[in-house]
Amino acid sequence: MDKSIIAQLEKITGKDGVLSTPEDLAVYGYDGTFEYHRPDVVVLPRTTKQVSQVVALAAREHIPLVTRGMGSGLAAASVPFQGGIVLTMTRMNRILEIDQTNAIVHVEAGLVTADMQTAVEKLGLFYPPDPSSIRHSTIGGNIACNAGGPRCLKYGVTGDYVLGLTVVLADGRVLHTGGKLIKDVVGYDLTALFTGSEGTLGVITEALLRLIARPIFARTALVEFTALEDASRTVNAILSAGIVPVALELMDETAIACIEEALHLGLPLDVEAILLVETDGADEASVLREIEAVAKICQESGARQVKVAKDEAERANLWQARRSVSPALARKAPNKLGEDITVPRSAIPEAVRRLKAISAKYGLPIVIFGHAGDGNLHPNLLFDKRDPEQWAKVEQMAAEEFALALELGGTLSGEHGVGALKRPYMEQALGPVSLEVQKRIKAALDPVNILNPGKVFPE
Amino acid sequence: MVKPRLLPVPQTEKLRLPSEDQYLNCIRCGLCLAVCPTYREFLSETSSPRGRVALARKGLEGELRLSPNLAEQMYACFECLACNDICPVGIRPADLALEMRDLQEQLHSAKWKKTLFGGLISRPGRMEAVTWPLRVYEKLGIRRLVYMLGLRKLLPGKLCDLESMLPHLPQRPLRQVLPEVTEAFGDARYRVGFFLGCAQSLMFAEESAASVRVLAHNGCTVVTPKETVCCGMPALGFGLPGLVQEQARVNIELFEKANVETIVTDCATCGSMLKGYGQLLAIDPIWAKRAAAFSSRVRDVSEFLMSIPLEKPQGRVEARVTYHDPCHLRRAQGVWKQPREILKMIDGLEFVELPEADWCCGSAGSQFITHYDTSLKVLKRKADNIASTQAGYIASGCPGCQMQLNVGVRRQGLDVQVVHPIALLDQAYNGMKEN
Numbered sequence A: 001m002d003k004s005i006i007a008q009l010e011k012i013t014g015k016d017g018v019l020s021t022p023e024d025l026a027v028y029g030y031d032g033t034f035e036y037h038r039p040d041v042v043v044l045p046r047t048t049k050q051v052s053q054v055v056a057l058a059a060r061e062h063i064p065l066v067t068r069g070m071g072s073g074l075a076a077a078s079v080p081f082q083g084g085i086v087l088t089m090t091r092m093n094r095i096l097e098i099d100q101t102n103a104i105v106h107v108e109a110g111l112v113t114a115d116m117q118t119a120v121e122k123l124g125l126f127y128p129p130d131p132s133s134i135r136h137s138t139i140g141g142n143i144a145c146n147a148g149g150p151r152c153l154k155y156g157v158t159g160d161y162v163l164g165l166t167v168v169l170a171d172g173r174v175l176h177t178g179g180k181l182i183k184d185v186v187g188y189d190l191t192a193l194f195t196g197s198e199g200t201l202g203v204i205t206e207a208l209l210r211l212i213a214r215p216i217f218a219r220t221a222l223v224e225f226t227a228l229e230d231a232s233r234t235v236n237a238i239l240s241a242g243i244v245p246v247a248l249e250l251m252d253e254t255a256i257a258c259i260e261e262a263l264h265l266g267l268p269l270d271v272e273a274i275l276l277v278e279t280d281g282a283d284e285a286s287v288l289r290e291i292e293a294v295a296k297i298c299q300e301s302g303a304r305q306v307k308v309a310k311d312e313a314e315r316a317n318l319w320q321a322r323r324s325v326s327p328a329l330a331r332k333a334p335n336k337l338g339e340d341i342t343v344p345r346s347a348i349p350e351a352v353r354r355l356k357a358i359s360a361k362y363g364l365p366i367v368i369f370g371h372a373g374d375g376n377l378h379p380n381l382l383f384d385k386r387d388p389e390q391w392a393k394v395e396q397m398a399a400e401e402f403a404l405a406l407e408l409g410g411t412l413s414g415e416h417g418v419g420a421l422k423r424p425y426m427e428q429a430l431g432p433v434s435l436e437v438q439k440r441i442k443a444a445l446d447p448v449n450i451l452n453p454g455k456v457f458p459e
Numbered sequence B: 001m002v003k004p005r006l007l008p009v010p011q012t013e014k015l016r017l018p019s020e021d022q023y024l025n026c027i028r029c030g031l032c033l034a035v036c037p038t039y040r041e042f043l044s045e046t047s048s049p050r051g052r053v054a055l056a057r058k059g060l061e062g063e064l065r066l067s068p069n070l071a072e073q074m075y076a077c078f079e080c081l082a083c084n085d086i087c088p089v090g091i092r093p094a095d096l097a098l099e100m101r102d103l104q105e106q107l108h109s110a111k112w113k114k115t116l117f118g119g120l121i122s123r124p125g126r127m128e129a130v131t132w133p134l135r136v137y138e139k140l141g142i143r144r145l146v147y148m149l150g151l152r153k154l155l156p157g158k159l160c161d162l163e164s165m166l167p168h169l170p171q172r173p174l175r176q177v178l179p180e181v182t183e184a185f186g187d188a189r190y191r192v193g194f195f196l197g198c199a200q201s202l203m204f205a206e207e208s209a210a211s212v213r214v215l216a217h218n219g220c221t222v223v224t225p226k227e228t229v230c231c232g233m234p235a236l237g238f239g240l241p242g243l244v245q246e247q248a249r250v251n252i253e254l255f256e257k258a259n260v261e262t263i264v265t266d267c268a269t270c271g272s273m274l275k276g277y278g279q280l281l282a283i284d285p286i287w288a289k290r291a292a293a294f295s296s297r298v299r300d301v302s303e304f305l306m307s308i309p310l311e312k313p314q315g316r317v318e319a320r321v322t323y324h325d326p327c328h329l330r331r332a333q334g335v336w337k338q339p340r341e342i343l344k345m346i347d348g349l350e351f352v353e354l355p356e357a358d359w360c361c362g363s364a365g366s367q368f369i370t371h372y373d374t375s376l377k378v379l380k381r382k383a384d385n386i387a388s389t390q391a392g393y394i395a396s397g398c399p400g401c402q403m404q405l406n407v408g409v410r411r412q413g414l415d416v417q418v419v420h421p422i423a424l425l426d427q428a429y430n431g432m433k434e435n
Helices: A003-013 A022-027 A048-061 A113-121 A139-144 A190-194 A228-240 A253-263 A284-300 A312-331 A345-362 A388-407 A423-445 B031-035 B037-042 B049-061 B068-075 B082-086 B093-107 B111-121 B124-130 B132-139 B142-148 B157-165 B198-202 B205-217 B233-237 B241-258 B268-275 B288-296 B301-305 B327-333 B337-345 B372-389 B399-411 B421-429
Strands: A041-043 A065-068 A085-088 A095-099 A104-108 A162-168 A174-178 A203-210 A217-225 A247-252 A273-281 A303-308 A335-338 A366-371 A376-383 B190-194 B220-223 B262-265 B298-300 B316-323 B347-351 B393-395 B417-419
Touching: A003 A041, A003 A048, A022 A041, A022 B049, A022 B068, A048 A065, A048 A085, A048 A162, A048 A203, A065 A139, A065 A203, A095 A113, A104 A113, A113 A139, A139 A203, A162 A190, A174 A190, A217 A228, A217 A284, A217 A312, A228 A247, A228 A273, A228 A284, A228 A345, A247 A253, A247 A312, A253 A273, A253 A312, A253 A366, A273 A284, A273 A312, A284 A303, A312 A335, A312 A366, A312 A376, A345 A366, A345 A376, A345 A388, A376 A388, A388 A423, B031 B049, B031 B082, B037 B372, B049 B068, B049 B093, B068 B093, B082 B093, B082 B327, B093 B233, B111 B124, B111 B233, B111 B241, B124 B132, B124 B198, B132 B142, B157 B372, B157 B399, B190 B205, B198 B205, B198 B399, B205 B220, B205 B301, B205 B421, B233 B241, B233 B268, B241 B288, B262 B268, B262 B301, B268 B288, B268 B298, B268 B327, B268 B399, B288 B298, B298 B301, B301 B337, B301 B421, B316 B337, B316 B372, B316 B421, B337 B347, B337 B421, B347 B421, B372 B399, B393 B421, B399 B417, B417 B421
Parallel strands: A041 A085, A065 A085, B190 B220, B190 B262, B262 B298, B316 B347, B316 B393, B393 B417
Antiparallel strands: A095 A104, A104 A203, A162 A174, A162 A203, A217 A273, A217 A303, A247 A273, A247 A366, A335 A376, A366 A376
16 A cells, blocks of 8 residues: 555544554455455544545545444455455444433444443343354444344344434535434435445444334244254244244254364254244233244144243253354365345245255255244354365356345345345346346445445346 | 465464364354454454454465564453353354464564573462562561552552552562472361462462462362472463473373372363363373363362362351353353352352443453553453442452452442452351351
8 A cells, every 4th residue: 555645644633543464464355254364554533523534535546444343244345355454343332321311322423232232231222133142243233234033033133223424425525314213314314224244335434223122022042943844843832833033043053063073062963953042122021922822833833842941041051052053164175155134934945955955966065043033044064165165066056055045035134234245146136127126326425436345236 | 367476474383273163164253243342442343353353364374464463453352261152153262362472472573582481481489589679678567658648549550550560478479488288177088189370379379279278178188389380371372282281291290190080270261271281282292181181170269178078167257249250161161159168158248240241351361461451441441340340359360360350440449359259258167257
């Protein structure tokens, strides 16, 4: 990178906010995928004003700018494939206000989501979205990818809690959207537009988030199935009975084996699948009634055993198990490709059947787990990238996974985003009209294409 | 396209290199960022375990030069081992940082390290000689005067902090005072070896004397070999595992001669190093078995005491006490319940859990000297947490942590005493009353 650009950046953020040694650049080229590209410089701003000045400089000089949180993304959305500036938001991590009367928290984008949750829970408030990366991802990253998580079944996704944003536009101007308002229909919903935009339309620097009262009681059940098919059918049986659990998670036998190997929690190793079901609420009796109803339905649809966690420690163990699945899979193979296709929940049994068929056809394992309750599945392909034969199969298998999701009325991604990895399938998923409208939005907001260039849209 | 590669290391030499499993399997999930004290202070990827693993890999595979800055990133790790614990894949980033320091030392050995760790730190007699002025400073009352007149504040910042590290110093190193064999009080039920660490002997002599009394009180005949040398942890931290192996052989041999069932130490760092001798010498055909046998018999003092029928103390200690987990005890040895249980046994003592008790205090052996600013930042958070408990005592069985905590409470002006948990148990046995 040009020395004068670095000097200008240092003037904006101070010397400690600009990193440019070969070692610094080497570690800002990856995220949670296997993709990699080295940036030319890394900037760590501390204020919206600094962000605005950095973006204005990038616009003037036509330098690509990729916004990054903690780099836990699973779609290579923050990998700087064209070099340029990586704008790292982690030092903008303050809670600006917790407004208890309105139940709203005002935060900077680089705040770790779990830290925000801990702070509001101390006041009896609750921020429900819970991506598995909650302790190592930022709220800005969660918003930019519209992150989900297990609890979304009952409570909705990140976007359902974003009331307003502060966004630095591609020319450096600062835009404020929304406000501390539950209802607001004045003009287009720009808050929703920037939510899930993966850093391609602007840089999110602050957010107003809606909070709810913290549910005091929760009960979690671990349900064992000797047949995967029974487990996936049970999901619909529960939801059709009018019960809305907080979470309804599916894990297949390989997923269970990996967790056991990593955590030794005593999960059953002789079953084909387990369901993790949780109910919660403010009234203990109704929470109990619901979990008992769930247990009954499970037994009727072929569950071998239903175990309800006895105490908070047991419950925490079960959730730790669920959160560990994705990383624990790395014990099975050098590489994995974790997708997050989403289908209407009625199609889950069919989706599971077809995923297993793809795995059998190519002879590479596909581990299935995910948020079965909302139709969001995580088929994980296990392979060794160094073996060219396996690597060639991976692309075909991923294409077939996406095709099956679309055939069943679903889509490519429920919560990870498109990033770089799913671009080739965008036209298939959206059709030419939608894609063209979206490209026009991008061109209107970022005419010189400096913001996260080469992401989301197919080439 | 194959990338052009630098030759990372001279191919002709036989070098100790980290295992490929240590870096190839990293899936970059980022879980380790959430638990890393240096990441939390800098909030930059370069200061994170995932970043260090990536740098090690690129250095070893030839994509990056093994530059001084790359080596510095390995030295910036506090070795608190939290990343080792959380990695779902089983990578041990903290160990990898040590292995990279070792590699750096093999390629560009620094002479001062051999002098410092081989010539001085591993020779107890010389250590006693060079630390003599400190004892004089305490003994002649100069230190009291310095505090009374507020002269300490006139010292430049870092020196003032170094002064704060010092506990109340013994008149003589414990090594010169403690008998080779301390007989059990009453019936002798166990014969245990006591590994007296350097810092314990030189700085915390009264605490280790208390540990020996507590062991004797509980039916132990305590054998303390006087010719033991440094456990080796300081040398390991500076990339000299070869030197540690030499030190290990000396210590193993001494305890073989002592004919003891168990080897007890009251220093968390020594304990974790001694327990690691087996692994350290695993490929040494002559010493592997002896080292493994030695390591399997090592116990932290709290671990040992809770494994025998421990006598309930008759005396009381009236105090509010909190506890800080030394990384070398909780993570390296899995010992964290025992010290708490011991404290809770003492009548009058009100135990209060420290928030983030298992987070590094910032001492990390020599990090306070080599990475002063970062160390202070990490310490600040620890001191704030200690203040929040409103305890009068902070207990921790590690001399490195204790010295660091001394700095923390003095910097923040807290009315808190830093103490070894076993010293409180000793007080309770002696029926001493505390206010």
